[in-house]
Amino acid sequence: MATISSVGVGSNLDLSSLLTQLETAESQPLTALETKAKSYTSKLSAYGTVQSALESLQSAAQKLGDPALFQAVTGTPTVSGILAASSTDPSSAGTYNITVSQLAQAQSVIAAGQASTTTAIGNGTVTIDFGTISGGTLDGATGKYSGASFTADASREAKTITITDGNNTLAGIRDAINAAGAGVTASIVNDGSGTPNRLVLTSTTTGEASSMRISVDGDAALQNLLGNDPAGTQNLKQTIAAQNAKLDVNGIAITSASNTVKEAIQGTTLTLVQTGTTGLSMKANTTAVTSAINDFVKAYNSLQSTAKSLTTYDADTNTAAALVGDSTLRSIQTRLRQALTAPQAGDTTDMKVLSEIGVSFQKDGTLAVDSTKLSKALDTDLAGVSGLFASATGSTAGYGKQIDALVEDLTKSGGSLTVASEGVTSTIKDLDEQYDAMQARIDATMERYRTQFTQLDVLISSMNNTMTYLTQQFEAMNATNSSN
Template sequence: MATITSLGVGANLDLATLLTKLETAESQPLVALQAKAKSYTSKLSAYGTIQSALGTLQAAAKKLGDPTLFQSVTGTPTVSGILSASSTDVSSAGSYTIDVSQLAQAQTLVSAGQVDTKTAIGSGKITIDLGAITGGTLNAATGQYTGAAFTADASQPAKSITIDSSNNTLEGIRKAINDANAGVTAAIVSDGSGAPNRLVLTSTATGEKSSMRISVDGDAALQGLLNNDPAGTQNLKQTAAAQNAKLNVNGIDVTSATNTVKDAIQGTTLTLVGTGKTGLAMKENSAGVKTAINDFVKAYNSLQSTAKTLTAYDATTKTAAALVGDSTLRNLQTRIRQALTTPQAGGVNDMKVLTEIGVAFQKDGTLAVDSDKLDKALGANLKGVANLFSSATGSTGGYGKQIDAIVTDLNANALKVASDGVTSTIKKLDDQYDAMQVRVDSTVDRYRKQFNQLDVLIGKLNNTKSYLTQQFDALTKSSK
């Protein structure tokens, strides 16, 4: 069958435009499906926005539901540069006088200088013990002890390190010690002299039990470099002694192997940074609690604002937001508000409702904070405020814990069911669209074939007409 490459040429008709209009008409159901799918996609996106707002609210509630928030105590030294303090025990609140006379530090030993770091020194076995040096005297110039004793620390087993042809240079020895995890780090420092390269050994831990005793079973050169017994031969120079931190807290002497001193004051961690005397005021961290409460109120109000935007209707444009009339959103708002207006059980001196701490609902459904009232509640009864939000450890009481649990349930059930339902609908609409597209394409293809046949037929008829016209004209001329 003859075909027409440009539709309408044979018939001299605008069949291409007609086909386009027919295709547009046939595609109207597709347009409707697209609009419907778009509305459901917007709804799914809106659920995601709600989940995000709920996540922010849950994080704020979870913080208030943690009892440790209300047990935090802030320490303020009267003299800076000596220590910082923090506590998770409200019983530590009070005033203290602390005198730090000595900071904890690790021992450092330095070897004799070597001309080159890559020259072989000797082979053998190095054994490193960690422990305490007691008695005797230290020569500050030589960094060596006289008449001292060394007591190995049984909790830190000795480590042996093999030195052979593969690692018997200064660089190789440094790497071997570092790889051994012997409680010692090694470095090479150049002092700029004729034999500048010195091996520097430092204990990884602070405290008087971090002193080193190093014995070498091997070549004399290796022994001469590293043998070091505080109670005997010492070939290394001590440049820093292993020592405990020493401090006095309200007249009581305290020692610590580290500069992080725990429980010298019950439940408190003191971090020492310098020596000297300072006062220390330990106060309940009501400021942190106030910030957490304000953050919770902001998160709740943000959820309300988000819900209002997603349920808005513009009367001028007659357009509705994605969740207008949505029961899932309405129910979750109601559930959260009901939880926040239900009094807590609490004890005799506990707060029972949010208004007791200055947090109240407004006419528009948001929460507002009376800062002065909140400050008074925190100052007068921090424990009661704590039980309002977190109750006892392991219990489910308290607004913080309850809202946390409600959001978890909403995400796992109501919102998930709603989101899954919308997702399923979108999938069905996609399937309907694909099926409808196939039908539209088939119909338009049928129209195109029919128009092509019409074009061919009319083209033939026009050719026949032209032929007959020519023949009649010829006969007319010949009869004259």
């Protein structure tokens, strides 16, 4: 049987164009499915946009739902550089006069100089404990005590470090002390002398109860290097004495082992920087609260703006946004507004609605903030504003906690937004499957058409060849008869 390399060539008919027209006609249902799938994809994307806006609102609500936001107190010193202050207790608000007469510091001692850091010194065990040096006198030149006593700190356990052939050099002793976690840091300083390498030991903790006592059991050279008892033999020179911080707050003397002083003022942490006298004004941090409330309003209004853009209809172009008439979005908006307009429980003197702090709904459904009214509410009744948004652990009161819980309910597994999104996703999957099935049917139909057209092409081509042959024969016969 004759073969056709391109349909229509054998018959000289435009069968290729006819096949294309047939395929276009057969594919019309696919176009409808594509349009439908595109619509649902746009809807799914729109739900994602709504969820993002809800998450922003939830984040703002969580911040307002945390009681700590309303408890922050900011300390402002009148003289900079002496101290910093922060508090989480509103009762600390007030003015204070503070004099820092002494900063806490850690003890530091140095050993006699060594010619080399890699020469073996001696073996043994080094035991370090901490306590308080009292009484006696300190020679400023030698850095050693006479007539002093040492009282060990019973709350801190002594640490023993073993020095052997593997670590009995100055560098090895340094590394062994640092690796022991004994509450001491060791370093080597070169003083430029004939025996320049000096081991420096510094307590990692400030305060007078962190003075070091070091006992050595072993070779004499190791004892002579490190043995140091403030109440006895001292082979180390003290360069910095352990001491407590001393300060006066409104005439009350206070000592602290650390320069971070807690509870000298109730709920307050003072960070001492240098000695001196300063006033300190402690005021509730209403700026942070104002910012959080404004952020919440912005997040809510952004959600409303998002909802509006997703539900518009353009009459001029007859174009509808992805969620026009969508019941899920409408339900979300209704539930949020109901939650924000429902009064909070409480006594008759408690704040119950947002309008009491200057936050109110507008005609377009958005929220607006009266900054003057909000500022007054924060200055006169910060606790009331706190109760309006936040509550103690375990309680569900407060708009912050309630909006947080509502958004969680909407977006969790089984929540209305999640269910709606999953429904659209399922529909898109079904449409994809329908599209694939229909495409397969169209491909099969077109293959059948193509086979039939090819057969037709071959048949007509054969008939044309036969006609040509017969015509030639008849012409030849006529030519022979004419010559006779």
